Amino acid sequence: MPDKxxxxxxxxxxxxxxxLVHVASYTADPSALAEYGPLEDERxxxxxxxxxxKGIADISELNHGVPIPVRDRDTAAKLTNVRLFIDRDRLPxxxxxxxxxxxxxxxxxxxxxxxxxxxxxAVHDYGAGASLEIARAEAPPLLVPFTRAAVxxxxxxxxxxxxxxxxxxVANDNERTA
Numbered sequence: 311m312p313d314k315x316x317x318x319x320x321x322x323x324x325x326x327x328x329x330l331v332h333v334a335s336y337t338a339d340p341s342a343l344a345e346y347g348p349l350e351d352e353r354x355x356x357x358x359x360x361x362x363x364k365g366i367a368d369i370s371e372l373n374h375g376v377p378i379p380v381r382d383r384d385t386a387a388k389l390t391n392v393r394l395f396i397d398r399d400r401l402p403x404x405x406x407x408x409x410x411x412x413x414x415x416x417x418x419x420x421x422x423x424x425x426x427x428x429x430x431x432a433v434h435d436y437g438a439g440a441s442l443e444i445a446r447a448e449a450p451p452l453l454v455p456f457t458r459a460a461v462x463x464x465x466x467x468x469x470x471x472x473x474x475x476x477x478x479x480v481a482n483d484n485e486r487t488a
Contacts, residue, residue: 315350315395316412319343321357324386325366329379331386333359333367333394340365348372349394357394409466411440411456418470419444422462427473428452444473 322332335343341361343349348356356372369389370377380386404410411433419427419442428446433456435441440456454460454475463472 314398316398316401316410317393317395318346318349319394321369321389321392321394323390324383327383329381329383329386330362330366330368331380331389332365333369334365343394346396346400349396351392351394357392409464411435413466414442414464414471417466419473420470422472422474430471442471442473 318337319333319335322334324330325332333343335341337343337346344359344361344367348358350356357369358372358377359367359369361367368379369386370379372378380389398410398412401410404413414430414433417430419430421427428444428451430442431445431451432443433440434443434453442454442456442461444452444454446452452475454473459474460476461471461473463470465471
């Protein structure tokens with residue numbers, strides 16, 4: 311997947327028998343997902359959706375610019391877990407002191423003294439809050455909660471984040487690498 315694309319939502323299981331699907335939206339306002347226009351999956355297929363209820367949408371695949379609606383449960387089921395992306399440049403620029411989580415990937419991670427820890431390899435969010443995966447040359451990846459306490463500084467313009475891992479993470483990491 312090109313670095314310029316951002317994940318905005320995921321098609322879930324079918325809803326009913328007429329082709330409706332559950333959709334998880336990752337936009338600040340979940341209903342805004344449909345306003346971004348065509349969304350693209352990892353294979354390059356393009357989709358448009360129209361909300362029918364909270365988290366429920368009808369979806370059409372664009373074929374040469376012509377929307378082909380999904381009209382039955384079996385076709386909808388084949389779209390389960392399809393991830394929906396847009397190009398990064400279609401999003402508005404973030405406000406001052408804000409950033410998109412995807413913009414953190416590839417930034418240097420340094421400790422509070424300025425020593426390089428590694429590079430942000432991924433941002434994970436399994437529902438309890440985001441965490442940063444820091445790839446390190448001589449050690450296993452380090453997972454740090456993305457909180458103000460553990461990540462006191464973020465500066466995408468400079469290309470780095472400052473990390474102060476909680477004591478428990480440092481102690482556990484020292485045990486693994488000793």
